[in-house]
Every structure is written in C-alpha cells, then in structure tokens.
Amino acid sequence: MNSAEYDVVILGLGPAGLQAAVHAARRKTSVLLLGSIRKSSLFTAHIENYFSLFNMSGEELLERGLEQAQRFGADILEENVISIEPVGQRFRVRTEGGTHIDTWSLILATGSKRNKLGVPGEKALLGKGVSYCVDCDGLFFRGVDVCVAGNESAAVDGALTLAKTAGQVHLVCQRLEAAEPLIKELQASPVIIHENRKITEIIGEKSVTAVLLDDNTTIQVEGVFIELGAKGILELALNLGIQLDDDMKYIQTNKQQETSVPGIFAAGDICGMPWQMAKAVGEGCVAGISATMWAKKQRRKYT
Ligand SMILES: Cc1cc2nc3c(=O)[nH]c(=O)nc-3n(C[C@H](O)[C@H](O)[C@H](O)COP(=O)(O)OP(=O)(O)OC[C@H]3O[C@@H](n4cnc5c(N)ncnc54)[C@H](O)[C@@H]3O)c2cc1C
Numbered sequence: 001m002n003s004a005e006y007d008v009v010i011l012g013l014g015p016a017g018l019q020a021a022v023h024a025a026r027r028k029t030s031v032l033l034l035g036s037i038r039k040s041s042l043f044t045a046h047i048e049n050y051f052s053l054f055n056m057s058g059e060e061l062l063e064r065g066l067e068q069a070q071r072f073g074a075d076i077l078e079e080n081v082i083s084i085e086p087v088g089q090r091f092r093v094r095t096e097g098g099t100h101i102d103t104w105s106l107i108l109a110t111g112s113k114r115n116k117l118g119v120p121g122e123k124a125l126l127g128k129g130v131s132y133c134v135d136c137d138g139l140f141f142r143g144v145d146v147c148v149a150g151n152e153s154a155a156v157d158g159a160l161t162l163a164k165t166a167g168q169v170h171l172v173c174q175r176l177e178a179a180e181p182l183i184k185e186l187q188a189s190p191v192i193i194h195e196n197r198k199i200t201e202i203i204g205e206k207s208v209t210a211v212l213l214d215d216n217t218t219i220q221v222e223g224v225f226i227e228l229g230a231k232g233i234l235e236l237a238l239n240l241g242i243q244l245d246d247d248m249k250y251i252q253t254n255k256q257q258e259t260s261v262p263g264i265f266a267a268g269d270i271c272g273m274p275w276q277m278a279k280a281v282g283e284g285c286v287a288g289i290s291a292t293m294w295a296k297k298q299r300r301k302y303t
Pocket residue numbers: 011012013014015016017034035036037038039040041042043044045046047048049050079080081082109110111112230231232233267268269270274275276277278280
C-alpha cells in the first residue's frame with residue numbers, strides 16, 4: 001500500500017491499541033493498526049494479575065488480540081510511524097516503508113519505552129550534547145558534527161533529518177533494521193555509517209566532545225542523538241503540539257482519552273503509571289469509542 005484513507009488509525013499493537021481497535025472496528029469504522037506485537041512490553045511478560053487470567057504468556061495474549069481485532073475488520077500494517085502532520089481536517093501518517101495514510105482520528109498507544117544506551121557519559125551529558133529527540137533538539141546543532149545511535153527507522157530518519165542542517169552526521173549501528181526505502185535514502189546521503197559498531201562511552205567535560213566506539217576509535221562530535229527502537233511517540237506528540245504532563249514524560253488526556261489536539265487520543269503506558277495491562281485495556285476501550293465518535297462526526301461534517 002502506498003497511500004490509504006481510514007476513519008481511525010491506531011499506533012501500537014499492544015493491549016491498549018488492540019483493545020481500541022476492537023471497540024472502533026465493531027462500530028463500523030475503517031480501522032488501521034500500526035506497529036508490532038513483538039515490540040509490545042507485554043510480549044515477554046507472563047500475566048497473573050489481570051481479571052480472570054492467572055497464568056498466560058503475553059505473546060499468546062497479543063496473538064489472540066491481533067486475531068480478534070482482524071476478525072472485527074481492522075487492518076494491520078506491521079510498520080513504524082515516522083511522522084504525523086495535520087492536513088486540512090485530517091492527519092497524514094507516514095510510515096517507515098513510505099506509506100502515507102490519511103485519517104480523521106488517531107490513537108497513540110505506543111507504550112512507554114525510552115531506550116537508553118547505558119554507557120558512561122550518557123546521563124551526565126544529557127542536555128549538554130546528549131539528546132533523545134532529533135525533532136526537538138536537532139536545530140541546536142546547526143553546522144556542527146553529530147552522531148546518531150540506533151538501528152531502526154527512528155535512527156535512520158533522525159540521521160537523514162540532521163544531515164539537512166548539521167555538519168557531518170555519523171550513524172553508529174550494530175545492524176541496520178530500517179525499512180528498505182529509508183536505507184536506500186541513507187545510502188545516497190552524506191551520512192557516514194559505522195555498521196557493526198557500538199558506542200561505549202560519551203566523552204566530554206562540560207559538553208559532548210566525542211564518542212568512543214567498541215573498536216577503540218573515537219569520533220569527534222558535539223551532539224549525540226540516541227534513537228533506539230521505534231520513533232518515540234513523545235517526539236511525534238511534541239511535533240503535533242500535544243500537551244505532556246508536568247514532567248514531560250507522558251501524554252496528558254482527559255477521561256475520554258482525548259489529548260489537547262482535537263482528533264488525537266492516547267491510551268496505555270504512554271499516558272502514565274501504573275504500567276499495567278488492565279489500565280492499558282481500559283484506556284484503549286475508551287479511546288476506541290471516543291476516536292470512532294470523532295471520526296464519524298468529522299466525516300459527516302466535511303464529506
Ligand atoms: C517484563 C514485563 C512484565 C510485565 N508484567 C506485567 C504483569 O504481570 N501485569 C501487567 O498488568 N502488566 C505487566 N507488564 C506491563 C504491560 O506489559 C504494559 O503495561 C502494557 O503492555 C502496556 O500496553 P501498551 O499498549 O500501552 O504498550 P505496549 O504493550 O508497550 O505496546 C506498544 C506498541 O507500540 C508500538 N509502537 C511504538 N512506537 C511506534 C511507532 N513509532 N509507530 C508505530 N507503532 C509503534 C510497538 O510496536 C508496540 O506494538 C509487564 C511489562 C514487562 C516489560
């Protein structure tokens with residue numbers, strides 16, 4: 001699929017996204033789910049504290065949830081989203097595979113993982129050259145050399161974005177796992193790729209001056225962008241102007257799971273603690289119903 005239109009698009013194939021899809025698809029709206037069940041926090045969990053379940057693997061639950069959502073008519077695209085922008089009364093979602101999807105309403109259910117490198121210098125130099133958000137901080141590094149750490153679409157997209165404004169951009173990755181179109185774009189770009197390499201230390205006193213790799217080479221850079229895993233939803237949310245909580249950790253929602261941007265809803269771990277399946281499922285249910293009502297209203301009004 002290169003482009004498509006849906007009433008409701010859900011980012012996240014965890015319990016929040018899957019439950020939202022069940023409720024939305026049963027209400028006769030077209031629903032697309034994006035993400036991967038293998039990337040859900042639940043995938044490696046063993047559930048004993050959910051109503052009526054006392055010994056079930058997360059993997060099995062997710063597989064059953066996926067089948068259920070599909071039976072009710074939801075479509076699945078196992079790709080990560082790398083950008084979202086408002087276009088007229090709708091939102092346009094772009095995936096790592098280059099697909100554009102237009103939708104009346106969006107549900108953000110991408111969990112709460114913010115992966116860290118876990119190397120010396122990372123914590124001490126946070127905000128002094130170390131960043132987890134290319135879209136938020138990239139322009140502070142105009143004309144200077146920077147490095148991006150990560151294997152997936154978020155890292156490749158981040159490196160390509162930085163290449164437009166920064167000096168020399170380095171991408172340090174163990175194995176490139178981004179979608180083919182992004183890898184092709186990367187190979188045609190001026191980004192220097194250090195494959196099969198890991199950052200073992202971020203060096204600097206008052207601010208970042210270099211990174212040390214596992215083959216003992218150093219790269220002189222003033223910025224290090226850590227983009228491990230999928231595109232962080234907070235990054236996508238900040239770009240859309242969605243209000244976060246006071247600590248800037250979670251998306252703020254009301255009881256209908258509405259965010260501060262009309263038409264965008266959120267559910268699950270991304271909305272805050274406790275990180276529990278029961279909460280994710282409850283919020284997913286409400287978000288699915290709310291997003292469907294919004295989509296139907298907008299469709300009636302504008303088509
Ligand atoms: C080891 C472990 C044990 C646990 N044990 C329990 C337990 O016993 N009981 C309990 O209730 N809870 C438990 N949990 C917590 C529970 O797994 C989470 O609360 C729950 O999975 C949150 O659901 P979610 O749908 O919000 O996010 P997740 O399940 O984390 O799903 C996130 C989804 O978002 C997708 N995604 C991310 N970024 C993007 C993007 N850019 N584009 C598209 N998709 C994207 C991912 O592919 C994934 O499908 C455990 C968690 C772990 C890690």
